[in-house]
Amino acid sequence: MNAVFQKLAVSGIMLCCLTGCWDRIEINELAVAGLVGSEIDPQTHEQIVYYQIVNPGAYSSESNGRSKAPVYTYKVQGKSKGELAQLSSDTLPRKLFTDHYQSHIVTEQYARDGLRTFLNYYERQFNRRSSLYLFVTDSPLSDVMMTFTPLEQLPGRLLRSLVSNTNNATGRISLKSRVKDLVENMDSTTLTMLPIVSLKGEKPILSANRFDDINGNQSNLVLTGAAVFKQDQMIGKVSLWENGYYNLLKGEAGNFFESILLDDRVVDLYAHKIKTKQQLTLRNGAPVWNVEITAHLALRNDEQTEKLTWDNLSKITDQFDLKLMKTSEKLYAQAIEKKWDLFGLEEEIKYKRGNAWKKLQQQENAWAQTKLHVTIKSKIENIGEIVDPYKGGAGNGKE
Amino acid sequence: MIWFILFMAVAIGLCLRVMIRVRTQTKEILVFLAFVLLGLADWITIFTDHKFKPTHLISMLLDFVGL
Amino acid sequence: MEKSKLTVWQFFVLTLSFLIGTSFFFTPGGLIAAAKQDAWIVPLWAGTAGILAALVWLHLSKLHAGLSIVQICIKVAGRPIGGFFALLYIFYFIQLAAFITRNLGDFMKQALMPLTPLTVFHVMFLFVTGYAVFKGIETIARSSELLFLIMAATFIFVLCLALLEWDWGRFQGIFRMDVWKTMKETSSIFGFPFMEGVIFLMLFPFVQSKKVKSSFILAYAVATILLSFSTFITIGVLGVTRASHDTYPFFVIVQEIHIGTFFEHLESTMALILLVAIFIKLSIAYYCSVLGICQLFKIKNRFWITIALILLISGLAMGYDNVVENIEFSKKYDFAYTILYSMVLPCLLLLVTWIRRIRNKRTEEPAS
Known part of the structure; x- marks a missing residue:
């Protein structure tokens, strides 16, 4: 009995000290x-x-x-x-x-x-x-x-x-x-x-x-x-919209959406599984920022009247690649003009090794001379449920 | 602080009683008392707001030696 | 006196937990602040120095087989001077225990339970550890064997989740440090954790196997690599900027783990790992101080000394006003302070031992 009482007393005292009690929150x-x-x-x-x-x-x-x-x-x-x-x-x-x-x-x-x-x-x-x-x-x-x-x-x-x-x-x-x-x-x-x-x-x-x-x-x-x-x-x-492109170049966009025009007809494309590789190199003493983007495309909307063919699909991807390239270059130039170092180029130049880079490192704002070189490789993976669009009256040749 | 000293006095008294009852070596009781008193002194310095800081002592000694 | 035995594996786990247990949590921030992207290299050279020191201790222990550092002091330098040295070591262990206790208190109070008084953490934890100490080194070793596995598994699990934030870009600007300057700025890492291993001079006698040497060195090597690795992870996951400004970078990493919107707030797991690590480390330091006192004063029963030390350690643990004081002390004095115990005194003891041996040989030679 005595031993039991002792144990109870000790555990009672210990319980009083339990740390959680002070910080309990209702x-x-x-x-x-x-x-x-x-x-x-x-x-x-x-x-x-x-x-x-x-x-x-x-x-x-x-x-x-x-x-x-x-x-x-x-x-x-x-x-x-x-x-x-x-x-x-x-x-x-x-x-x-x-x-x-x-x-x-x-x-x-x-x-x-x-x-x-x-x-x-x-x-x-x-x-x-x-x-x-x-x-x-x-x-x-x-x-x-x-x-x-x-x-x-x-x-x-x-x-x-x-x-x-x-x-x-x-x-x-x-x-x-x-x-x-x-x-x-x-x-x-x-x-x-x-x-x-x-x-x-x-x-x-x-x-x-x-x-x-x-x-x-x-x-x-x-x-x-x-x-x-x-x-x-x-x-x-x-x-x-601009931010979408900047994210794409930074490699922070996993998905992307863009509409292109093919013979004045709209094609909406959704890019996913985007992978971006960036590398800063020197070409003729000037820094070049190489960005290589690969993407899988899904056709969301196609207002063309032709049936989808090899030829047509490659036209679409070519146009998509071209548009992305052009737009990225334009937006990149705008950012440089505003002295916005969106892509951390200044740091990257600062930490480059080699004599060729030393010259650039001594110049102020050398990063602003960096040229962008984008290559985009996309392929269409998903075309949706119809291969051949309904043409209605628009030139189906049955008149 | 009064409560702390009272509590410690009672606790030490109890410990001593138990120790004497189970016939602990005299040496052991003395060492025990020495360390308890050291601890008690340390706690009293904390309660009286003149905290004993071992790191201060060590850094002073090291500065004194010039390391 | 206790006749416990440790297996080689248990000894390995004890050494490893002691070295890596709290340091993986407390050191990376300071290292990254000093050495930026190259901070992960610092533990490598500090660990090498640690291994060299370990060789000295092992040699000292080999010359006096079966004796702990307290007993070696008395045997080599005689009762008065040796006793004084032994007392110095005991106070070093007590101070170390107080330091570890305070680490626990600081962390718990700041990060998890701000309303609980510090002393409550300290005393409660010391009671638990005190119980382990009273039960003896075998109990400590066995519990750490079990806890170590749990700790390691949780740690790896949390780490894998944290790696989702990994970015190689954070290493931009690597290999650019001024080695000498960095070494000076990060000198405290020699002291904490590597030189603190001198405490194992108390535990060598418990390992019967001849493999004690290799297991001790191996533990050092593994601890070095793990510490370097955890610093590496901190840089890659948290980035240099944030890691060098945070008090507990590892805690921040875990705090910010998000897996979707349902798997978050994992910091308690981190606290759990740290509590276990601190338990192992504290029980070793605490046990060694108790054992040292018992050996010095030839006391058979550890119980009363263990009780008495709770009061002293919890009192000493209150001897800092805040973490800053703690960090400042580590940075400025820890190196010199630990080197005294880990290198100066052992080397002195070695020297005296050699001199005595040579003299003994000379006196023996004419007789034979």
Whole structure:
């Protein structure tokens, strides 16, 4: 009896010391953030953060989950970033929990002023994950943060899905649009591209009745382009279409979509299994950036009236290769003109060995002399269900 | 700190009682006491906010020797 | 005194876990900050130096077969001076144990459980380790045999997932370091982890097999390669820029593993690996300090000393205010501090042993 009592006492004392007890968290005491947006007040230069808190009530079975807001947006304003998280306790009735949020949005103005302090603050937090997507918005942040999004009701998750969908469909947004990709280029001259998200329509609908409205497009969040960052500062923007080409050249696009014209008739092609090989070489003392792209094509739409033949298919691929080559060269020249080192050429030249490169290394902006040499090899793998298009009245020879 | 010292006093007292009852060597009791007192002294320095930092001591010694 | 035996494999696992256990987690960041893309080369030369040092220890132990470093000190330098040396070693082991304990506390508090007081981690962990220490080296060896496999399997699993982020482009600019300057800046790696292996001078007597030498050297070689490998992985997965700014780069790697949208937040697995590694390392350091005290004062039972040390180690572990202090100390003094114990004292002991042998021979010769 005595021995049993002793053992019980010892385990009792040990139990009191169990480390987990200090850090226990009740899920009902937490305000789980799904999306966070930050900007700087242009007048007072104070930091503003919007926390979009998931509303568990909307998902509980008791309330049927109908016509209730899935998220609530709280705005907190303060002098410094560290203060904001503390200040949130004045407005939030629950403890702010940011471990699981999915996306972060900053305003264009904030991005143009430089995100260094934000990135440092962010990377210092132990509960952060720098693998979340970072977005720039050109719409007013308060509107973006107060937008109810139908279908995918958590805007944070919606943005994440938009990135992966766009990447899948057209390769126009790279999956390397995360906070960590921006941080990785902090000490380098290579530029980073982050997606731009905009609010469609003038003003958001503030009520959850929005979910009963059939018009899905109305006041919703859409991707509209990509922001170009040099280190922590936004220096320009490009359209989604252009960004598709830049991703292709960088080797960050697994899929690609382009329409070509063949005898004034449209052919839509979807490229997948894209492989990119890049190499920087010297030709006659000038740097040449060789990019070799191979792709498998799927025919999505063909408005030609001829039947698909060997000949016709090779015409299509030739035209596709040519268009990609021409367009890449044009866009590459535009980037060079704007002094955008999108492909890390400056670094690559810096680390090249050999006497021939030494001369270039001593020159400033030698990378801007780099010529692009693209070769594209594509083959059509998938033509869809019909080989011979329906011609109707258009020249079937049976008249 | 009072609680800590009280707790330690009781704990040491209990340990000593057990040790004497099972006839531990005198030497062992002395070594035990020496280390417990060292530990206790260290903890008291922590409680009185004059933390003993072994690394400070080592770095001072090393600087003194000039390594 | 305890009459335990270790098999060669157990000894190998103990050495390897001791060397690689915490260092794979704590060293790559500092190395990458100093040597950039070439950081993975640094462990190679540090490990070579470690093997050389290991040869010295093995030789010393061979000259005094069956004796631990504490006993060697007393035998070679006599009770007063040797006793003092032995005491120095014991305090080194205690300090090492405190350092390891603090590593655990810092990591757990910063990364996983910010609200729990540091001391609670320390004391709870010391209780568990203390139990292992009280049970003896065979228990420690057997538990590490088991835990090592679990640790290695989890580690490889997590590593494979992390490799999805691999990019060879991050190695751009490799092989461009100034060797001498890098060596100076990263001198702490000689101390932690490689020279810390001097603690095994306490454990050599437990290995009966003659293969102790080869297994010890092999463990060093494997640890060197693994450390170099983990630094290599850190560069390839995390990139130099981020790795050199992070406190725990390996933790960040694991934190950011995403497989789709459902397989993420794996950092607890990493914490698990680290806890196991720290358990093995701490139990060795703790056991050696207890064993050293017992041998020095000729005490038969380890129980009370083990209990007494919990108080001292947990107190000493509080002797840092934050991680920065810890990092700064490692960077500036760790090399000189460990070299004293790992090279200076053993060499001195070797020298005295040789002198004594030569003198003994001379006195013996006329008699025969």
